[in-house]
Amino acid sequence: MYVVLYPSSPSMALTSALLSVGYHPVPVGGLTEAVDKEPDGGWACAIVDLSSDAGAGMNFSAKAREELSIPSLLVVDRTLTDDLRDESGFDDFILTPIDSNELRVRLMRLGSGPGDVEPDESVLRFRDLELNTATYQATIGGSPTDLTYMEYELLRFLVENPNRVWSREQILSKVWGYDYFGGSRTVDVHIRRLRAKLGEERAGWITTVRSVGYRFG
Amino acid sequence: MYVVLYPSSPSMALTSALLSVGYHPVPVGGLTEAVDKEPDGGWACAIVDLSSDAGAGMNFSAKAREELSIPSLLVVDRTLTDDLRDESGFDDFILTPIDSNELRVRLMRLGSGPGDVEPDESVLRFRDLELNTATYQATIGGSPTDLTYMEYELLRFLVENPNRVWSREQILSKVWGYDYFGGSRTVDVHIRRLRAKLGEERAGWITTVRSVGYRFG
DNA sequence: CGCGAGTGTGAACGCTTTGTTTCGTCCCCC
DNA sequence: GGGGGACGAAACAAAGCGTTCACACTCGCG
Incomplete structure (x- = not known):
């Protein structure tokens, strides 16, 4: 050596x-x-x-x-x-x-260790959730889960920005794009679909903060 | 940290x-x-x-x-x-x-890895009360407490502006908005609900100044 | 062209929050 | 000691909000 x-x-x-x-x-x-x-x-x-x-x-x-x-x-x-x-x-x-x-x-x-720069630094993790941003695959509790594009992007945003409240408008502009012009119900519905895919156990990771928005983590 | x-x-x-x-x-x-x-x-x-x-x-x-x-x-x-x-x-x-x-x-x-968030000193404190303005979470005496939106906003106002008396009208305009049109008893009720959530021990943090308004701290 | 998946929107529902009212009590002042 | 105003407590009504469902639209693909 x-x-x-x-x-x-x-x-x-x-x-x-x-x-x-x-x-x-x-x-x-x-x-x-x-x-x-x-x-x-x-x-x-x-x-x-x-x-x-x-x-x-x-x-x-x-x-x-x-x-x-x-x-x-x-x-x-x-x-x-x-x-x-x-x-x-x-x-x-x-x-x-x-x-x-x-x-x-x-x-x-x-x-020899995992310090070999980045074997998979394209993987976001939260508890038993894995988001492989390179392959757009998600693993929830060990089992691969299909997420649609929007579900994936929303979840990625939340995982990358946990522990603070995001208003619907902030989420819309950050996930859908600054120029997106749509109703804030859209966020609700996608949050709901995400919670459903996360499963009952993990649905609580996304907290609704009434009158304000949503918080992850 | x-x-x-x-x-x-x-x-x-x-x-x-x-x-x-x-x-x-x-x-x-x-x-x-x-x-x-x-x-x-x-x-x-x-x-x-x-x-x-x-x-x-x-x-x-x-x-x-x-x-x-x-x-x-x-x-x-x-x-x-x-x-x-x-x-x-x-x-x-x-x-x-x-x-x-x-x-x-x-x-x-x-x-300094990816999981790091900003060193958010977005936390307001008073004695053993904590208001995290980023997550909209409140901790009273160490235990997380649910506050409704209005309770949170009112308490935040009081913590940010302690040690002076605020009239009901002032509180209404500062917390509810300058153009809010409502009876001043509204403040009383919210103060009461806040005191209840603060608990017997801490209820006295909000002092009633008769004929004038309320004072925090 | 029809189908299906993905996505956005509108409306209904139910729960929580919020504001008002009513009533009782306290306190101050006369 | 009494009267009246101010405040607190509780009950009530309604407004707000989030969730959910149903449906329409778009886009690829067979």
């Missing part, structure tokens, strides 16, 4: 930790070098040590994810942790001093 | 670390309790401390992810890290002793 290591002069502690958990670190000084030295099976992961130059490291991390399509693990000093809050170009991070076991687990999760 | 904490008797260190980074931990003993105590906005995350019973913890973690649709963060002792290699029912983990900054960053990264 080869991993790119950035920057090119890594700390001994990091290198030996990687070796001890069974990875072959290859230090590189930049993205082009990482491309050049890419082994046959590709890189398993990028390890980016932020201790010398955090800005350059974040930069490398984001590019490695983007252009090499590999996950990125940051190595951060305790004092730098706070800077990670608003950053997003990485998949995981580990603090120094490095704990070998922790490193092993984090690498393993990046490599 | 509320987070479920398992098991029900968490370590002081963990609890205070969570509090220090701005989360409200709610210890629970199992999934059903987590469902029962679920706050309005839902849980932000599950925090599972594996130090006492790793098996039960992993179990809870997996179920929380599955049934509550929330991410799960494990708290593990250094000696247990190795056991995580083959497990998958969690989203991230953190080692003890806990570093607050690391905790903050990991929670933030978990929280």
Whole structure:
């Protein structure tokens, strides 16, 4: 298992930790070098040590994810942790001093785990409801259920925007379109059809807020 | 931001670390309790401390992810890290002793997922009364209470404008609308219904100012 | 062209909410 | 102590609202 290591002069502690958990670190000084030295099976992961130059490291991390399509693990000093809050170009991070076991687990999760970017990030879930927005299929309580287009769109809207009340007008404009011109009974009827398909058990997920609208969740 | 904490008797260190980074931990003993105590906005995350019973913890973690649709963060002792290699029912983990900054960053990264809503401070509070203006739900003394539309609007007006006397006419025009044409006894009746729902204990929050009107707070 | 699924609309029904009225009680002022 | 106004309680009437049903319309498809 080869991993790119950035920057090119890594700390001994990091290198030996990687070796001890069974990875072959290859230090590189930049993205082009990482491309050049890419082994046959590709890189398993990028390890980016932020201790010398955090800005350059974040930069490398984001590019490695983007252009090499590999996950990125940051190595951060305790004092730098706070800077990670608003950053997003990485998949995981580990603090120094490095704990070998922790490193092993984090690498393993990046490599083989479900962290493989998006196996199905097109699936919306709520309790035992699944909405596969890629295939337009719905699963309710484990069993696939046929939803019509409008039912699907309405349910998707509700699942994506739970826990607040939406007026009929808001629902109409968000689901049917801002320029839709129709009576608000339409919403009622579709809500009713949805409740019927959700089944008695789950019908209560959609709460009617009298004089206001509907709330999901 | 509320987070479920398992098991029900968490370590002081963990609890205070969570509090220090701005989360409200709610210890629970199992999934059903987590469902029962679920706050309005839902849980932000599950925090599972594996130090006492790793098996039960992993179990809870997996179920929380599955049934509550929330991410799960494990708290593990250094000696247990190795056991995580083959497990998958969690989203991230953190080692003890806990570093607050690391905790903050990991929670933030978990929280910023798709299931996240805006940090809705659309909640009005007075003593142990909560009015969630986004969901139109009211909580009195911790227990959710059904208020009708008018009761809700009236109470909202009072909570937003406490500590001064409002005449019946003022209340009518502010709550019912400037052009409302109705008798002023209407206000009395709604005040009475509100007091009844607030309960004996809290009925006094609304004071009658004889010949003038009502005052809240 | 006819059929059927999907969708929107209108009307009837029943329940909840809401406003009014009536009656009794309290309180203030004389 | 008595009178009158103000307020609270309860009952009542009606208005509002959501649900449901029936039906019309559209669009694909055989």
